[in-house]
Amino acid sequence: MEYRILGKTGLNVSRLGFGGIPIQRIDAEGTKKLIETLHKAGVNFIDTGRGYTVSEEYLGYALEGVRNDFVLATKSMARTKEAMSKDIDISLKNLRTDYIDLYQVHNPTPEDLIQVMAPGGALEALEEAKAAGKIGHIGITLHPVSMFETALELPWVETIMFPYNIVETQAEELIKKCTQRNIGFICMKPLAGGAIEDSKLALRYIAANDDVTVVIPGMATEAEVTENIASVCDCSPLTDIELKSIENIRQALGTNFCRRCNYCAPCSAGISICGVLLMEGYYSRYNLKEWAFQRYNAMAKTASDCIDCGICETRCPYNLPIRKMLKRVENLFGK
Ligand code: SF4
Ligand code: SF4
Structure with missing residues (x-):
């Protein structure tokens, strides 16, 4: 396993880290097994979030006895000092530790960020927790490129987490700036929210x-x-065949695809927007027509339930034309 210094934090982290969202689908024992495997392979960076339901708790259980061999990162949507202070304490309890290496401000909008940094904002709680030794470092997670640019200028930001993958390269220049400014870059959504198979x-x-x-x-x-582990440890250069495949994936997906971030929710009509768009992806791209058709038909609300209010589009960080996309799905599945 290759290790890198995570920017200003000085933490030595494995290049492959563990994203803690999917363990919500398994259980605490299953998480323990995964952590054992990661431990053996030298993967030492774990990222979770207050918003990922049981993820922090499962990890807390799984890390008993080996916590000090890992760099622990979590994040909170709290925007006020009071709420952030509470969340830090909950994270510490859930993760069964007295110290979290990296605590991140989770996906703030521009308005949220102003609130976070204002008097009585979440940053005050993070700085107090840092001074008290409850957390080691402060980072931020973002989706829009404009927010990445803003975050690069903030002196308290030690790490930035942002989507980067074969079809989302819009932040490449900003990722370079992270290196120049000694900010650790944490790559999320490596599979573009499941769109890359x-x-x-x-x-x-x-x-x-x-x-x-x-x-x-x-x-x-x-x-x-x-x-x-095998994929990240294979540091041989990308072959011509792989470069060709990358081009093919880019052509097939384009830029107008759903990353399943769910920021568009809740839909006024109760549609699971990312669920509906996912079924379209399975139907059109992955040759799972029958399966996707059945799953789509079993959904309580489908694309045809859209009342055209447009609220979801104002929330989508990728500016997707959701209503048009839903029309396409309606035509494909017939409802
Ligand atoms: S435009 Fe349609 S999909 Fe979007 S929130 Fe309104 S009803 Fe839901
Ligand atoms: S439509 Fe936009 S906001 Fe909603 S899940 Fe997809 S990418 Fe995220």
Whole structure:
């Protein structure tokens, strides 16, 4: 396993990290097994979030006895001092530790960021927790490029987490700036929220970019862990065949695809927007027509339930034409 220094934090982290979202689908014992495998392979960076339901708790259980061998990162949507202070204490309790290495402000909008940094804002709680030794470092997670640019200028930001993958390269220049400014870059969404099927190629592509400090694919099975370790550890240059495949993926996906971040929710009509768009992806791209058709038909609300209010589009950080996309899905599935 290759290790890198995570920017200003000075933490030595494995290039492959563990994204803690998918363990919500398994259980505490399953998480323990995954952590054992990661531990053996030398993967030492774990990222979770207050918003990921049981993820922090499962990790707390799984890390008993080995916590000090890992760099622990979590994040909170809290924007006020009071709420952030509360969340830090909950994270400490859930993770069964008295110290969290990295605590991140989770995906603030421009308005949120103003609130976070204002008197009585979440940053005050983070700085107090840092001074008290409850957390080691402060980072931020973002989706829009404009927020990445803003974050690069903030002196308290020690790490930035942002989506980067074969089809989302819009932040490449900003990722380079992270290196220049000694800010650790944590790569999220390496598979573009599940849109890229070839995880090996996706991770090899990211690992080939020297400015990426650590990449955190979500993993919930032993097989995924083993495969991802092998992909990131293979530092041979991308072959011509792989470069061709990357081009093919870019052509197939374009830029107007859903990353399943769910920021558009809740839909006024109760549609699971990312769920509906995912079924379209399975139907059109992955040759799972029958399966996707059945799953789509079993949904309580489908694309045809859209009342055209447009609220979701104002929330989507990728400015996707959601209503048009839903029309396409309606035409495809007939409802
Ligand atoms: S435009 Fe349609 S999909 Fe979007 S929030 Fe309104 S009803 Fe839901
Ligand atoms: S439509 Fe946009 S906001 Fe909603 S899940 Fe997809 S990418 Fe995220």
